[in-house]
Every structure is written in structure tokens, then in C-alpha cells.
Amino acid sequence: xxxxxxxxxxSLVGSAVLRFAFIIEVWSxxxxxxxxxxxxxxxxxxxxxFSPFAGAIIDRISKRSALQIADVGGLATVGTLTLVxxxxxxxxxxxVYPATVLxxxxxxxxxxxxxxxxxxxxxxxxxxxxxxxxxxxxSAAGICGPALGGIMVAVxxxxxxxxxxxxxxxxxxxxxxVVRMKGDKVPEGAGAPRTKIVAxxxxxxxxxxxxxxxRDMTVNFCTVNLVMVFGFAVxxxxxxxxxxxxALAAVNSAIGVGGVVGGLLMAAWGGPRNRGRGMMLGIVGxxxxxxxAMSLVGGVAGWCAxxxxxxxxxxxxxxxxxxxxxxxxxxxxxxxxxGAVMFLSxxxxxxxxxxxxxxxxxxxxxxxxxxxxxxxxxxxxxGDDPGSGMAGMLFxxxxxxxxxxxxxxxxxxxxxxxxxxxxxxDVPAEPGAxxxxxxxxxxxA
Numbered sequence: 381x382x383x384x385x386x387x388x389x390x391s392l393v394g395s396a397v398l399r400f401a402f403i404i405e406v407w408s409x410x411x412x413x414x415x416x417x418x419x420x421x422x423x424x425x426x427x428x429x430f431s432p433f434a435g436a437i438i439d440r441i442s443k444r445s446a447l448q449i450a451d452v453g454g455l456a457t458v459g460t461l462t463l464v465x466x467x468x469x470x471x472x473x474x475x476v477y478p479a480t481v482l483x484x485x486x487x488x489x490x491x492x493x494x495x496x497x498x499x500x501x502x503x504x505x506x507x508x509x510x511x512x513x514x515x516x517x518x519s520a521a522g523i524c525g526p527a528l529g530g531i532m533v534a535v536x537x538x539x540x541x542x543x544x545x546x547x548x549x550x551x552x553x554x555x556x557x558v559v560r561m562k563g564d565k566v567p568e569g570a571g572a573p574r575t576k577i578v579a580x581x582x583x584x585x586x587x588x589x590x591x592x593x594x595r596d597m598t599v600n601f602c603t604v605n606l607v608m609v610f611g612f613a614v615x616x617x618x619x620x621x622x623x624x625x626x627a628l629a630a631v632n633s634a635i636g637v638g639g640v641v642g643g644l645l646m647a648a649w650g651g652p653r654n655r656g657r658g659m660m661l662g663i664v665g666x667x668x669x670x671x672x673a674m675s676l677v678g679g680v681a682g683w684c685a686x687x688x689x690x691x692x693x694x695x696x697x698x699x700x701x702x703x704x705x706x707x708x709x710x711x712x713x714x715x716x717x718x719g720a721v722m723f724l725s726x727x728x729x730x731x732x733x734x735x736x737x738x739x740x741x742x743x744x745x746x747x748x749x750x751x752x753x754x755x756x757x758x759x760x761x762x763g764d765d766p767g768s769g770m771a772g773m774l775f776x777x778x779x780x781x782x783x784x785x786x787x788x789x790x791x792x793x794x795x796x797x798x799x800x801x802x803x804x805x806d807v808p809a810e811p812g813a814x815x816x817x818x819x820x821x822x823x824x825a
């Protein structure tokens with residue numbers, strides 16, 4: 381497990397360095413915020429849209445092969461960019477966008493494949509700890525990536541960044557090749573005629589929705605992401621308007637530190653015994669800290685504290701959700717189900733991201749300055765300085781997120797998912813498992 385984890389952690393850091401270098405590349409071509417937003421959407425949309433199809437492919441092959449597809453995809457994309465940069469006269473800003481799309485497709489394979497592979501690498505009682513380590517690695521990449529990317533681009537240019545990321549993918553691929561995954565094999569009937577990938581992706585969605593607890597959990601995550609990302613998307617411009625670049629660097633560092641600390645805590649603790657209740661309480665805590673408190677406190681210290689706590693809780697939430705699916709879903713279905721969960725929970729992120737910027741610029745900031753609209757009511761909380769409209773947006777997103785989280789906490793199907801949906805080894809095996817849908821009475825996902 382540690383070798384696979386270290387390989388994926390190095391790959392994540394390398395990818396974070398490259399993403400930051402891409403941002404610098406497109407910004408330098410015209411200093412347009414739209415260009416940076418478009419780059420983010422190029423990464424987010426393919427990952428969300430391709431996840432169900434990636435999940436269907438993952439269930440057709442061994443988990444080792446699925447992880448190799450993700451690493452080879454990244455390796456081929458970055459390798460092509462490296463050749464273009466060194467032997468094709470340099471990298472053009474427009475070439476960054478299709479490369480980001482391809483890396484997003486590779487990422488659509490990586491998370492479902494890695495999450496489905498974790499039960500093959502650790503015992504069931506260690507799943508929370510393993511998921512915490514993986515979440516901590518992603519947060520560490522968020523801290524190290526921009527710092528290393530900025531230094532490397534300034535000192536050596538984007539060419540050195542491409543070479544480093546190429547090496548990180550190679551290291552991750554070696555780790556996957558070397559480690560033995562117990563029970564990892566091609567599913568039975570892999571050589572028989574199969575339905576189309578699209579049909580199998582739809583089967584993953586149907587399989588998820590056949591069980592009320594998994595369905596309700598996923599719908600709740602989708603709604604939470606929609607309303608919370610609507611607020612999260614304006615945190616960076618809000619901090620820039622209120623306090624400048626130094627404050628934003630401090631806030632971003634606090635987010636990364638919170639994620640790393642949360643990952644380490646999960647690795648040591650293993651997560652709450654009642655994972656459904658713990659997951660929803662974590663979302664409540666995120667709304668109270670990273671949104672409501674973040675919108676109301678003034679000064680860099682308050683912002684950093686709010687985001688550190690919110691990021692720490694986010695690690696608990698994500699690790700608990702992954703452990704639930706890992707223990708409630710048959711292995712032959714895990715790729716499709718994780719792909720479906722990623723699609724449904726993440727598709728709202730680009731929607732909220734795309735909508736938040738124009739609303740901040742053309743609705744909330746003008747209303748805050750004039751004291752009109754909703755700011756006739758909440759204006760005294762935020763004032764009328766630049767950034768106050770976005771603080772109001774963050775506050776309203778926090779209120780909406782809190783309502784959705786409390787709805788999830790009140791829902792017995794989510795709160796008591798560990799009781800209502802037994803772990804897969806607690807359910808008697810059925811004939812033909814893995815070859816089509818099971819009866820509705822069989823509490824498997």
C-alpha cells in the first residue's frame with residue numbers, strides 16, 4: 381500500500397506543479413481571468429463526464445490494469461507536450477487546453493481505479509486510514525504544487541516542469557507494476573460478449589440508485605457540492621480584493637495544511653464508527669467554518685483558521701464516503717459505482733464554478749455597493765467595500781449548504797447507512813454475482 385501511495389502522491393505533486401505552470405502559461409498570453417476559468421473547466425468537465433465510462437472499463441479489467449491506464453494516459457500526454465516543447469519550437473498557450481482535457485480524462489480513471497484498488501491493498505478495518513492517507517496526499521500536492529511550480533517556471537521555465545511531471549508518472553507506474561494486489565483479477569466472463577460501454581455506464585448509475593441509502597447519499601453530495609462550490613468559487617477573488625496576493629497565499633496554504641492534517645488524523649484514527657452520521661456532521665462543520673465563518677470574520681488570521689478547519693473536515697467527509705462505497709459495493713461493481721458517484725457528485729462543480737463569477741461581478745458586488753437587493757437585509761453584516769458582495773455570496777452558500785447537510789443528517793437512509801446496508805461480506809453470496817442486476821431485496825450495491 382505504501383509503495384502505491386507514494387507513487388500516486390509523487391504523481392499528484394507533479395500534476396499540481398504542471399497545472400500551476402499551465403495557469404502561468406495561459407495568463408501570460410493575455411492576462412484574462414476567462415482564460416484561467418476556461419482552463420479549470422477543461423480539467424473539471426472531462427473528469428466528471430467521463431467518470432461513468434471509466435468506471436465501466438475499470439470493471440472489465442483488473443484494478444492494476446486500470447491504474448496503469450490512468451498513469452500511461454498522463455505519461456503519454458505529458459510526454460507529447462515535452463516533445464513539442466523541446467523539439468517543436470516551444471509550447472504554444474493554445475496547446476495547453478487540449479492537454480488539460482486529456483489529463484482530465486486520465487484523472488477520471490485514476491480516482492475510481494485507485495479507490496476500488498484500496499480494498500485489495502489493506503484490511504477492511506484499515507480502509508478509513510488508507511483513504512485518509514490518500515486524501516492527505518492530494519492536499520500535500522495542493523501545498524507543494526503551486527510553490528514548486530512558481531519556483532521552477534521562474535528559474536527553469538515550463539520545460540523543467542514537464543520533465544519532472546513525466547518522471548512522476550513513470551514513478552507511479554512502476555509502483556503499480558511492483559505491488560501485488562491480493563485478489564486482483566479480470567472479472568469472470570471478461571471474454572464473453574459484452575454490452576456497450578455506454579450501457580454498462582448506465583448500469584452503474586442504475587445499480588447505485590437501486591439502493592436508497594447510496595442513492596440518497598449521492599444526491600445529497602451533488603446538492604451540497606452545487607451550493608457550496610457556488611460560494612467556494614469566489615473565495616480567491618474575495619480575498620484578493622480585500623487583502624491582496626499575500627493574504628491569498630496564506631489562505632491557500634491553510635487549505636493545504638488542513639487537508640494534510642485531516643489526512644494524518646484519519647490515518648491514525650480510522651474515521652467515525654457511524655460513518656453516515658460522521659460524514660454529515662463533517663459537512664455541517666464545513667458549512668459553519670469554511671463558509672459562514674469565512675464570510676463573517678475579518679483579517680487573514682481568521683480566514684486561515686476557518687479554511688484550515690473546513691479543509692480538515694472535508695478530508696473526513698471524503699474518506700468516510702469512499703469507505704462506505706468500498707465496504708457496501710461488490711468488487712465487480714465498484715468501478716462503475718465509483719464512476720457514477722463521481723459523475724453525480726462532481727457534475728455540479730463546473731456548473732457552480734461557471735455561474736459564480738458572472739453573478740459576483742454583475743449582481744452581488746453591485747448590490748453590495750448600492751445596498752440594494754438581498755444586501756438591503758444582509759448588508760450590515762458585510763459592508764460595501766470591494767469583495768463584500770462575494771462575502772455575501774459565500775454566506776448565502778453556507779446557509780444553503782447547512783440546510784442540505786441537516787436534511788442529510790435527518791435522513792435515516794443516510795444517517796444509518798451502516799445499519800441499513802450491510803457490508804458485502806455480511807451478505808450471503810448469490811448465484812451469478814457480477815453477471816447482471818440482483819434482486820431488489822439483496823442489500824448490495
